[in-house]
Amino acid sequence: MITCLGDALYPAVGESAVKVLRGLGVTLDFPAGQTCCGQPAFNSGYPDEARHSARAFIDAFADSEYVVSVSGSCAAMVRHHYPGLFPEGPARRRAEALAARTFEFSQFLVDVLRVDDLPIAYPAAATMHHSCHTLRLLGVKDGPERLLDMVDGLDYRPLPRAQDCCGFGGTFAVKMPMVSEALVDRKVDHVLETGADVLVGLDMSCLMNIEGRLRRRGARVAVKHLAEILAAGWRE
Amino acid sequence: MRSPERERFDATVARTIADRRLQDWLADFQALAQEAHDDALGELDDVEAWRDALSDVRAHTVAHLDHYLEQFAANVEGHGGHVFLAATAADARAYVRRVVREKQARLIVKGKSMVTAEIELNPMLEAMGVEVVETDLGEFIVQLTGEAPYHIIAPALHMTLGQIRDLFSREAGSELPADADALAAYARRRLREKFLAADLGISGVNFGIASTGTVILVTNEGNGRLSTTLPRTHVAVMGIERLLPDWQSLDCALTMLTRAGTGQRISTYVSAITGPRRETDEDGPDELHVVLVDNGRSRILGTKYEPVLKCVRCGSCADFCPVYGAIGGHAYDSVYTGPVGAVLTPLLDGLDGHVELPYASSLCGACRDACPARVPLTDLLLELRADAVRSGRQPASWRVGFRGYAAATTRPSMWDAGVRAAATLARPFARDGFVRSAPGVLGKWTAARDLRAPARRSFRRRWRDPSTQPGERR
Amino acid sequence: MDRDAFLDRLAVRLRRRRGAPIPPVPRLRTAAVRPRADGDLLVRRFIDRLREQGGHAVVVADRAEAQAAVARLLDEQYPGSLACPPALRWPAIEALSSEDPSTAAFGLSEPRWAIAETGTVVLWHDSGQPRATSLVPPAVGFFLPASRIVERLDDALGRVTAAGQDVPACITFMTGPSRSMDIGYVPCVGVHGPGQTTVWILADE
Numbered sequence: 001m002i003t004c005l006g007d008a009l010y011p012a013v014g015e016s017a018v019k020v021l022r023g024l025g026v027t028l029d030f031p032a033g034q035t036c037c038g039q040p041a042f043n044s045g046y047p048d049e050a051r052h053s054a055r056a057f058i059d060a061f062a063d064s065e066y067v068v069s070v071s072g073s074c075a076a077m078v079r080h081h082y083p084g085l086f087p088e089g090p091a092r093r094r095a096e097a098l099a100a101r102t103f104e105f106s107q108f109l110v111d112v113l114r115v116d117d118l119p120i121a122y123p124a125a126a127t128m129h130h131s132c133h134t135l136r137l138l139g140v141k142d143g144p145e146r147l148l149d150m151v152d153g154l155d156y157r158p159l160p161r162a163q164d165c166c167g168f169g170g171t172f173a174v175k176m177p178m179v180s181e182a183l184v185d186r187k188v189d190h191v192l193e194t195g196a197d198v199l200v201g202l203d204m205s206c207l208m209n210i211e212g213r214l215r216r217r218g219a220r221v222a223v224k225h226l227a228e229i230l231a232a233g234w235r236e
Numbered sequence: 237m238r239s240p241e242r243e244r245f246d247a248t249v250a251r252t253i254a255d256r257r258l259q260d261w262l263a264d265f266q267a268l269a270q271e272a273h274d275d276a277l278g279e280l281d282d283v284e285a286w287r288d289a290l291s292d293v294r295a296h297t298v299a300h301l302d303h304y305l306e307q308f309a310a311n312v313e314g315h316g317g318h319v320f321l322a323a324t325a326a327d328a329r330a331y332v333r334r335v336v337r338e339k340q341a342r343l344i345v346k347g348k349s350m351v352t353a354e355i356e357l358n359p360m361l362e363a364m365g366v367e368v369v370e371t372d373l374g375e376f377i378v379q380l381t382g383e384a385p386y387h388i389i390a391p392a393l394h395m396t397l398g399q400i401r402d403l404f405s406r407e408a409g410s411e412l413p414a415d416a417d418a419l420a421a422y423a424r425r426r427l428r429e430k431f432l433a434a435d436l437g438i439s440g441v442n443f444g445i446a447s448t449g450t451v452i453l454v455t456n457e458g459n460g461r462l463s464t465t466l467p468r469t470h471v472a473v474m475g476i477e478r479l480l481p482d483w484q485s486l487d488c489a490l491t492m493l494t495r496a497g498t499g500q501r502i503s504t505y506v507s508a509i510t511g512p513r514r515e516t517d518e519d520g521p522d523e524l525h526v527v528l529v530d531n532g533r534s535r536i537l538g539t540k541y542e543p544v545l546k547c548v549r550c551g552s553c554a555d556f557c558p559v560y561g562a563i564g565g566h567a568y569d570s571v572y573t574g575p576v577g578a579v580l581t582p583l584l585d586g587l588d589g590h591v592e593l594p595y596a597s598s599l600c601g602a603c604r605d606a607c608p609a610r611v612p613l614t615d616l617l618l619e620l621r622a623d624a625v626r627s628g629r630q631p632a633s634w635r636v637g638f639r640g641y642a643a644a645t646t647r648p649s650m651w652d653a654g655v656r657a658a659a660t661l662a663r664p665f666a667r668d669g670f671v672r673s674a675p676g677v678l679g680k681w682t683a684a685r686d687l688r689a690p691a692r693r694s695f696r697r698r699w700r701d702p703s704t705q706p707g708e709r710r
Numbered sequence: 711m712d713r714d715a716f717l718d719r720l721a722v723r724l725r726r727r728r729g730a731p732i733p734p735v736p737r738l739r740t741a742a743v744r745p746r747a748d749g750d751l752l753v754r755r756f757i758d759r760l761r762e763q764g765g766h767a768v769v770v771a772d773r774a775e776a777q778a779a780v781a782r783l784l785d786e787q788y789p790g791s792l793a794c795p796p797a798l799r800w801p802a803i804e805a806l807s808s809e810d811p812s813t814a815a816f817g818l819s820e821p822r823w824a825i826a827e828t829g830t831v832v833l834w835h836d837s838g839q840p841r842a843t844s845l846v847p848p849a850v851g852f853f854l855p856a857s858r859i860v861e862r863l864d865d866a867l868g869r870v871t872a873a874g875q876d877v878p879a880c881i882t883f884m885t886g887p888s889r890s891m892d893i894g895y896v897p898c899v900g901v902h903g904p905g906q907t908t909v910w911i912l913a914d915e
Contacts, residue, residue: 002695002696004645006695007694008655008658008691008694009688009689009690010688011691011695014695015695015704018705030695030696030699032648035645035648035651038642038645040638040641041641042618044625044634044638045594045618045620045621046622046625046634046635046638049635049641050642052642052645053641053642053645053646056645056646057645132599132601132602136605137601161267164558165598165602167598169598169600170598172597172598173680175595176249176595177683177684178246179253179562179563180598180684181684181685182259182562209685211688212670212681212686215670215685215686216672216686265895281740281742281743285738285739285740286738288739289737289738289739292736293735293736296733296736300724300726301724302717302718302721302724302728303726303729303732305717306717309713311875314875321717323716327711373890373901374890374892377892390892397893397894398894400893416893416897417898417899419893419898420898420900421900423902424900424901427902428902432812448875448877450877456888456889456890457889457890457901457903458902458903458904459902461845461882461902461903462902462903465841465842465845465880481735482735482871483867483871484864484871485735485737486867487738487863487867501829502863502885503885504763504887504889505882505888505903506882506883507880507881507882508877508881508882508883509880510877510878512879513879513880514836514837516836516837517835517836517837517879518795518837518840518842520841520880530716534720534723537720537724538724538725
C-alpha cells in the first residue's frame, strides 16, 4: 500500500520499501487500483465518501496475500475503521479480511517476516517519531527501534516525549492551524533537543508535517521514512 | 464565515498559546499528571483487567439504567432521604429552590459539583438572595475570580501561586505570604466560619450505590465532609448515569478513579452517605435530598454515543490530550473540559454553539488510551463530525471537495491525471521541491510550514517504467 | 413528570421492558494472583502506606499505652479540649473531654476497620461515633485494634455489603491528613479537614 501521499509526494519512500522487501525475499505487486484509503474524508466526518474509496481499495487488494503499507495511519484506517464502515454482511466480511492481512511496514518486517538481522549500515545520529495511529491503533511500540538497532553505525537518540502527537491530524492542520502549529513546534523542539541529523518516521503525514516545520524554522535535520534508511544503507 | 463561538474559541486559543508561562505550565502539569496516572495504575497487577472491569460495570449500569435508578431511589427513600428525578435543568433548579425556601436557608456551602454548574444552580440561588460559598479550594478560587473551571478536577489549574496569593490578599485586606500552606490556612479560616454557620450544604456525587441508596463523595480537602455533616440539610445533585449496582463494584470504580485521575491509591476522604442522620446519631443532617439530573443524558441512551455515559469524571483525558495542553480549559467554553467535554457538551447542549469542539482534536488517541473506563473518545468525536456534516453544519464546499476526491480515488486513471496536474501546477511555486506560500486552504499550512510539492514522477509512474523499478532479488 | 414516566422514558430508549430481569453484575476477571498478606505484614503495610499519605501510625502494646500517648500529645502539642465519644474515654482525660468538636484541639475515634493497602481507616458513624470528631478539630487520632486491619479495599467493601441495608447514615474512609493541590499545584495540608492524623495500633486487640 503506497498511499496517496506516497504516490504523489513521497515516491522515494515506496521505492525504498520495495527495495527492502525484495531484498528480504518478498514477491511484490503494486495493484494499480489503489489510490487513497479514504482516511481524509473519514476523519473529517464524511464516512459515505470514505466508504466509496474504501470499496475501491478493498477491490484493488482482493488478491493480495499481504498488504504492506508505508504509512501507519493508513494501515490503521484499514484495520481499525474499515469494518465499521460497512453494514453487517459480505461487505463487512471483506473489509475484515483485508484488515487482517494489512500491516504497517515495520510491523510486517518484525511480526510477519520476523527479521532479526539486516545487512545495513547507515552512519548518522538519528531519532524517531512514533506516530499516534501507528503507536495506539496498531500497537507498534518497540519494533521500529529494534530494526534501527540492527543498523550498523546508527547513533540512535530517543526522542523526548516521542508518544506526543505531532499535530497533523489530517484536516486538523488547516481547520485548527494555531493549535496544530503549537503542537508541531513542540515536536520540533524535542527533535532539535536530541541533536540528531536525521528524524526517522513511519507515517508520511507526520513526516510531511514535521519536515515542513523543521524547514520553516531553518533546522538542518533530514527527515526520512524508516524504509529510506534501510534501503539507503542496504549492503548488497 | 466564522460563527461567534468559533471567534471566541480562536480568541481564547490564541491568547493561551501566546502565554508562554501558561504553555510551559500546562506542559509540566500534564507531564506530572501522566506520570502519576501511569505509576498508580502500574501498581495494579493487571491494569487492562481493571479497565475492563470498570468499563463493563459502568456499561452494564447504563444499559439497565431504569432498573438501577429505580432501585437507588427506593433505597434512598427507604433510609429516610428524599429523591427528585429532574428531567431538565430547570426542573432540578426548581426543586432546589423549593428546598432552600422551605428551609429558609440564607447561607449555603457547596462542595465541588460539575453538574450543579451544568444546570446553572448558583446564579439562581444568588438571585434568591442566598449567599452561596464554594468550599472546594479550586472552586473557591474561581468563584472569587468569576471564571469557569479550567479542568474537571483542578478548577484553578491555570493560576499561579503568586496570582492566588494576590487574590487572597485582596480578599483578606492584608498581604499574605506566597506560601501554599499559608494560603490554604487563610482559606481554611475564611471558610470554617461558613461551614459552621451554613443552613444547607450542596454537594455533587461521584457514585450512587443502587443496592443501598448510598451517595459516595470522593474528596481530599475535607470540605465535602464538612458541607455534608454540619448544616441541617444536605442536597446532593448527580447526573442520572453516575450509578453503580453495589458496594463490590465500588472497588474498581474508586480504585480506577483515584489512580487514573490523581495518581492516588485512594482519596483522603471517601464519604458514603445513606439517608439523613438516624435518630440516635450525634450529628449529621436532618434531611437529605438527592436530585438526579437528566438534562439530555437520556437522549444519549440507546445511541452510538451511549459509551460516553461510562465516564467517571477522572480528568485523565485532559491530562493526556495534547490539544488540551495547548488550548487550556477555557477554550472548551463549558463546564466539561478536555476530550470528554468535547464529546459531552455537544451531546447535552446540541451541536449549535459547539460545532468546533469535535474538530478540536488531532485524533491522536491518547485520551482513549488513558481513559480508565474505556470510553472510545476518538470514535465518538468522529461520529460527532459525521453528524455535524450530515446536519449541514459544515461548509458545502468541503462536501463537494470530498465527493470529487472520492470519485478520483475510484478511477485510477483520473487519480493519476490529478496527481500529474498537481505536480505541474505546483512546479512554478516550488523551490527545491517545497512550496513556501500556497493559495487557498493550503495557505493555512504554508503560513507555518513548508509544503512538500508533488514529485516529478509519482510512484505508480515509476513502477510502470521498467528502467526505474528497483531490481528483483531472490 | 412523575417517577414512572421518567423511568419509562429511559426504558424505552434502552429498548428494555421495565422490571425485566437483568444479567449479573460484571466483575473483575483477572488471572493475576496477588499474594495475601496477614499479621505483622499487614500492620507494617498499613503503617507504611499511611506514612506515604502524610499520616502517622505506631504500634502500641495495649490500650493503656495508647491512652498515655494521647495524654502526652494533648499536653505537649494540642492544649485544649478533646473531642472523644464517651465509650472511648478514660478517667485521666475526663476533665478535658468535650462534646463539642468545633472547639476541640484534638479528636479521638475508633475505626471499625482499616485497610492496609491504602493506609485507610474506616469510620462507621452510628450512634456513639459522631462524624465531626474526626473532621472538625485540627488534629485527630484513632485507636485501632490490630485485628481490624484488612488487606484491601474490596475486603472492607465486602464487610459493608454483609451489613445489607443496616449501613449507618455515614461511613467515612479516611486516609491521612486533608490535602489539596489547588494552590499552584503545590501540595498543602490541613485545608479544611485535620492536618494531623495519628493512628495507635493496639497490638493486643
